[in-house]
Structure formats: C-alpha cells, structure tokens
Amino acid sequence: MNNISSISNPIRAPRAAFLGSNLHHHHHRLTILPRRPNVVVCSSSVSTPTSPSLSVAQEANRIGSLSQVSGVLGCQWGDEGKGKLVDILAHHFDIVARCQNEREAVKLFHEIKGATPNHVTYTTLIDGYCTINDLEEALRLCKVMEAKGLYPGVVTYNSILRKLCEEGRIRDANKLLHEMSERKVVPDNGGANAGHTIYNAEGKKFALHLVPSGILNEDTLCVIGNGVVVHLPGLFEEIDGLESNGVSCEGRILVSDRAHLLFDFHQEVDGLREFELAKSFIGTTKRGIGPCYSSKVIRNGIRVGDLRHMDTFPQKLDVLLLDAASRFQGFNYGTEMLREEVEKYKRYAERLEPFIADxxxxxxxxxxxxxxxxxxxxxxxxxxxxxxxxxxxxSSSPSAGGICTGLGIAPRVVGDLIGVVKAYTTRVGSGPFPTEILGQGGDLLRFAGQEFGTTTGRPRRCGWLDIVALKYSCQINGFSSLNLTKLDVLSDLPEIRLGVSYKHINGTPIKSFPADLRLLEQLKASGISYEVLPGWKSDISSIRNYADLPLAARTYVERIEELCGVPVHYIGIGPGRDALIVK
Known part of the structure; x- marks a missing residue:
C-alpha cells in the first residue's frame, strides 16, 4: 500500500509524503492515419521505463482495437469534455450516434434540511428570477446575499445588468456598473455555448447540442437516436453553422423517426414551471427538455415521424397545446398560435425529410x-x-443502459465503454457535492479551469475528485477504460486531494454512494477521508507522451487507476484537438 496521508480535514492537514505506484509505461507519440485501415502509427519518444511497457504494436492498436460498438459516457455531473474524445475516436468508426440530449439545463434548488445556500446558490437563483422577469425579487435576493457576507461577483452582476437593460432602466444599470467598479469587479462578455465543444484541425471551435461530435470526420455517418428530443430550429441552426464553415452535412446526418419533437412552447412551459416552483428553489435555463420528456412519458408527445402526416399533425399539436394551457395559467393559447405553429412545421417537415430514417x-x-x-x-x-x-x-438515463434504449440496440452487442472524468469535480447549480471546495480555493480552481456555465455564464461549483462517486459510476457502467480530462488545470497546485471514502458522523464507513441527500450534505463537515498527493507545479499542456509527464502527475493518474480499478487510457492536457495523451 502506498504511504498516503488519510485525513478528514484537507484544509488543516499537513502535506503528506507519497511514494508513487510503479505503474507507468513506455509510451510513444500518436499519429492518426486515414480510417481505412483502422490503424495508428507511433513515432518513438523513448524514456527509461520502470515497469514492463506496452509494445509499439499494442499502443498503435489502442484506438483501432476498440470493440465494434463502443461508447463514451460521462462519469460525474456533466461538462467532463466528452465531445473531444468522440471527435478523435470518430476517425476510426463508420457511425457516431447520439442516444440522449447533452444537457437538461434544469437546476433544482429544493431546500434540504441542514444545507446552507452559498454564493453559487444565490447567483443561480438571482439569474433565474431575472430570466422569469422578476427583477425585484432578484434585487431582494442580492441584498440577502450581501447580508450573509456573500458579495456578488461578475456573473451575479451580469444577470442583473442584462435585465435592467432589457427593461430600459439604463440609469440603474449605470449605478450598478459604478458599484462594480468600486468593488473592483470587472465586467465581462459572458458566454453562449453548450453541449459538446470540439475543435477542427485548424483550431476552429464548434459547439454542438444535437449533431454528434463525429461530424467533423467526413467519412462518418452521424445518427441522432430515438432517445434524443429534437428542437428543429436548433438542429437547423447547427447544420447551417457547420455548412457555413465548410463542414458538409448532406447525406451524413440521420434523425430517428421515433425521436420526440421539442417545441418552442416547451421552453415557455419550462419558464412557467420555474416561476410556479420558485419558492421551492427550482431553476432552469428554459431549454424545454424536461417538459418535452414529460410530454413523452404521459404519451401526448409528437415524434419526428409525425411530420410525415401533416393531415393529423394539427390535431396532435392541438392536444399538446391544450394540455399546457390547462396546466399553466400564464400560457396563452389560441387558434392563431396553432395555425402559425402548423405552418412553421410544414416548412420544417419539408427540410427535415432527407434526414429522417428508421x-x-x-x-x-x-x-x-x-x-x-x-x-x-x-x-x-x-x-x-x-x-x-x-x-x-x-429526465433520461445517461448511463450505459441509455445506449440500448436510446438507439434500439441489444445489450449483448455493446462492447468497450469509456468513462470521461475530469481530474477534479464540478457541478452546475445546486445539489449534493461532498468534495466541494468553498471560498478562495474553489475560486482558484474555477478560474484555472474556466468553469462557468457555457449557456448562462453561471459559475460551476468546483471540488476535489470524488473517488467514491467515480467508483460508483464505474460500477454502474462497467467502463473498460477512463478518459481523464483537464489534468493541466491542476498544474499550479502545490498539493492535490482525492476524496477516497465516506463515513457517518460516528465514524463508521459508508460502503457505497448513498441515495440519501441529507446524508450527502452532512458529509461536507467531516464525513470524507482525503488522500493528499504532491502537485507537479509545471506546465504540461505541450506534453504528448505519458512518460514525459512529471512524476507527480503520473502518480496522480496511477493512484486514480488503483483506487477505481479501471485503467486511464486517455489524458486531456488542454482544449485543443491534439491535446490528448494516449496511455
């Protein structure tokens, strides 16, 4: 067993000595060749191995030998960076298929007994109230926040500034800008991008919600499966954006005739539901995914295949809209709205027809x-x-089972599954987060990793890698390997912690990841045992061979492998397409 300090308070504990496990191998620089045949070639970059190394042939076949049906799944609470690995692996696959939507974008803020709202909680609520046009409540919460010693940051100010400008209250907006200046809070432009973010060979950035990340590989067919809910204006916007940047989509995208349609009014319903449940701490960015899945489950949803029968489409849409109107008083529905929607979807149906398939x-x-x-x-x-x-x-199942239900393929054909996990943990919005780092430590990690919600600019909560949650995820999915992303973000830290186990208040161990939210919230106080590992304090973003990583970085990777029992085969060390080490 490695000589590791196992502690329950990572802030006060002394830095521990660590003897790295003897697991690293002799590795080589990876060059991807054209997809036929499915091989890769390595140019040697030799270092002295401390244990038996992979042969050149074995390493060359790391990607090429992945099973016929393979999957890439997230391990944590999203935003792990799956798209980049899919883009790289797609070069060696005939089809890349998406089985669920990338982000629900619904944040729940139910009060849990014993949980204390923090800076992120208030910021998210303030943004939510601005979104549903309740600016006064947002301003009131801002005062409550300050009274608790939690002062607004740039994201909080951005939400309020945006709403003040929308309402024409320019003088109030100027006052707020002056207040920001006095508090040394610098305004920014925020961001508007979600889903999977990938880069082409020239470094051009693409943000995809619906189109699979394999679209940049011209020989790959991209399939949007039945488990995805499809917002047609958003899909056409993605296709137009790709085409305008030289990425051909003709004959390369198929949309399941069984996929459900997400309408604009689903997004309106999302906002109305948020307003209705505001006092129960519910928030959303109003993409409408939750309400669309609700329509699917209560069996009044409309599927892509229904666009082929425009004679009955109006009646089905009328039932769906009447249901929304009966449910929410603020939803105004009339015959003119139905007529406009039907005309719009007649045009959409004509454009979508070449993409529709079984x-x-x-x-x-x-x-x-x-x-x-x-x-x-x-x-x-x-x-x-x-x-x-x-x-x-x-609202769906983004674990391994969702592959079968989201695409209609048998469990026995699914082979290698790669789990994508950040080198630390993040979470958007509220909910249990046992290894969360509060205060300045969390801020440092947040800014180093640029951990801000890509749709709203809200700060993601940041914390140490939670090994208990990761092992739980590995157990459910049966991962054959892991992709550890954003390892470079940890480069400036003098020491790094791993949350390796949970325990009850009385000290008895918790043997698995608990379903009890109250118990999860209580863990933050003293219910987590941490291992402390040394940092490497050097830039690793230009390294492409595993053996060239600093010893401390390799030790960190190998300790994760040891604790989870799953090998790390891919390591992300930057946002670029080539910033990946194949181990």
Whole structure:
C-alpha cells in the first residue's frame, strides 16, 4: 500500500509524503492515419521505463482495437469534455450516434434540511428570477446575499445588468456598473455555448447540442437516436453553422423517426414551471427538455415521424397545446398560435425529410455488416434519473443502459465503454457535492479551469475528485477504460486531494454512494477521508507522451487507476484537438 496521508480535514492537514505506484509505461507519440485501415502509427519518444511497457504494436492498436460498438459516457455531473474524445475516436468508426440530449439545463434548488445556500446558490437563483422577469425579487435576493457576507461577483452582476437593460432602466444599470467598479469587479462578455465543444484541425471551435461530435470526420455517418428530443430550429441552426464553415452535412446526418419533437412552447412551459416552483428553489435555463420528456412519458408527445402526416399533425399539436394551457395559467393559447405553429412545421417537415430514417433498422443493419459504431452519451451518470442525485438529475438515463434504449440496440452487442472524468469535480447549480471546495480555493480552481456555465455564464461549483462517486459510476457502467480530462488545470497546485471514502458522523464507513441527500450534505463537515498527493507545479499542456509527464502527475493518474480499478487510457492536457495523451 502506498504511504498516503488519510485525513478528514484537507484544509488543516499537513502535506503528506507519497511514494508513487510503479505503474507507468513506455509510451510513444500518436499519429492518426486515414480510417481505412483502422490503424495508428507511433513515432518513438523513448524514456527509461520502470515497469514492463506496452509494445509499439499494442499502443498503435489502442484506438483501432476498440470493440465494434463502443461508447463514451460521462462519469460525474456533466461538462467532463466528452465531445473531444468522440471527435478523435470518430476517425476510426463508420457511425457516431447520439442516444440522449447533452444537457437538461434544469437546476433544482429544493431546500434540504441542514444545507446552507452559498454564493453559487444565490447567483443561480438571482439569474433565474431575472430570466422569469422578476427583477425585484432578484434585487431582494442580492441584498440577502450581501447580508450573509456573500458579495456578488461578475456573473451575479451580469444577470442583473442584462435585465435592467432589457427593461430600459439604463440609469440603474449605470449605478450598478459604478458599484462594480468600486468593488473592483470587472465586467465581462459572458458566454453562449453548450453541449459538446470540439475543435477542427485548424483550431476552429464548434459547439454542438444535437449533431454528434463525429461530424467533423467526413467519412462518418452521424445518427441522432430515438432517445434524443429534437428542437428543429436548433438542429437547423447547427447544420447551417457547420455548412457555413465548410463542414458538409448532406447525406451524413440521420434523425430517428421515433425521436420526440421539442417545441418552442416547451421552453415557455419550462419558464412557467420555474416561476410556479420558485419558492421551492427550482431553476432552469428554459431549454424545454424536461417538459418535452414529460410530454413523452404521459404519451401526448409528437415524434419526428409525425411530420410525415401533416393531415393529423394539427390535431396532435392541438392536444399538446391544450394540455399546457390547462396546466399553466400564464400560457396563452389560441387558434392563431396553432395555425402559425402548423405552418412553421410544414416548412420544417419539408427540410427535415432527407434526414429522417428508421435509425433502429440503420443501427442494427450496420452491426450485421460489421461496421464500427461509436455511441456518444449525453450528460453524465451522476445526473441519471435513477442512479444520480435525485431530484437534482436529468429526465433520461445517461448511463450505459441509455445506449440500448436510446438507439434500439441489444445489450449483448455493446462492447468497450469509456468513462470521461475530469481530474477534479464540478457541478452546475445546486445539489449534493461532498468534495466541494468553498471560498478562495474553489475560486482558484474555477478560474484555472474556466468553469462557468457555457449557456448562462453561471459559475460551476468546483471540488476535489470524488473517488467514491467515480467508483460508483464505474460500477454502474462497467467502463473498460477512463478518459481523464483537464489534468493541466491542476498544474499550479502545490498539493492535490482525492476524496477516497465516506463515513457517518460516528465514524463508521459508508460502503457505497448513498441515495440519501441529507446524508450527502452532512458529509461536507467531516464525513470524507482525503488522500493528499504532491502537485507537479509545471506546465504540461505541450506534453504528448505519458512518460514525459512529471512524476507527480503520473502518480496522480496511477493512484486514480488503483483506487477505481479501471485503467486511464486517455489524458486531456488542454482544449485543443491534439491535446490528448494516449496511455
């Protein structure tokens, strides 16, 4: 066993000595060749191994030898960076399929007994009230926040400034800018991007919500499966954006005829539901995904295939809109709205027709023809509606089971599953977060990793890597390997902690990741044992060979492997397409 300090208070504990495990190997620089044949070639970059190394041939086949049907799934609470790995692996697959939506974007803020709202909680609530046009409540919460010694940051100010300008209260906005200046808070431009972010060979950035990340590889067919809810204006916007940047989509995207349609009014319903439940601490960015899944489950939803029958489409849409109007007093529905929606979807149906397919048949035919399929999961296991931190979850199953239900393929054909996990942990919005770092430590990690919600600019909560949650995710999904992302973000830290176990207040160990939210909240006080590892204090973003990483960085990677029992085969050390080490 390694000589590691196991402690329950990582702030006060002394730095521990660590003897690195003897696991690292002899590795080589990876060069990806054209997809036929499925091989890679390595140019040697030799270092003295301390244990038996992988042969050049073994390493060359690391990607090429992935099973016929492989998957890439998130391990934590989302935002792990799955798209980049999918983009790289897609070069070696015939089909890249998406089985769920990437982000629900619904944040729940139910009060849990014993939980104390923090800076992130108040900021998210303030943004939510601004979104539903309740500026006065947002300003009131801002005062409450300050009274508790939690002063607004740039994201909080941005939400209020945006709403003041929308309402024409320019004088008040100027006053707020002056207040920001006095408090040394510098305004920024925020960000507007969500889903999977990938880069092409020239460094051009693409943000995809619906189109699978394999679209940049021109020989790859991209499938949007039945488990995805499809917002057609958003899909066409993505396609137009890709086409305008030289990425051909013609004949390369298929949309399941069984996928459900997400309408603009679902987004309106999302906002109305937020307003209705505001006192119960519920918030959303109003993308409408939750209400669309609700329509699906109560069986009045409309599917892509229904666009082929415009004679009955108006009646189905009328039932859906009447249901929303009966449920929410603020939802105004009339015959003119129905007429406009029907006309709009007649145009959408005509444009979408070349993309519509029976993707269950397509996928299973491809399997029979021995074509290679890479499945791109959405969100992450800790947001799974069954296995995640319910109710702070999504509306679908982003764990391994969702591959089968989201695409219509048999469990026996699914092979290698790669779990994507950050080198630390983040969470958007509220919900249990046992290893969260509060205060300045969390801020340092947040800014180093640019951990701000890409749709709203809200700060992501940051913390140490939670090994208990990661092992739980590995257990549920049966990962064959892991992709550890954003290792470079930890480069400036003098020491790094791993949350390795949970325990009750009386000190008895908790043997698995608990479903009890109250228990999870109580863990923050003294219920987590940490191992302290030395940092490497050097820039690793230009390194491409595992053996060239600092010893402390390799020790960190190998300790994660040892604790989880799953090998780390891919290591992200920067946002660029080539910033990946294959181990």
């Amino acid at each position: 993707t269950v048949h397509v996928m299973n035919d491809a399997i029979l023809e021995n074509k290679k399929i890479l499945v791109e999961g959405g969100q992450a296991t800790m947001l799974d509606i069954d296995f995640g931190t319910y109710p702070f979850v999504t």
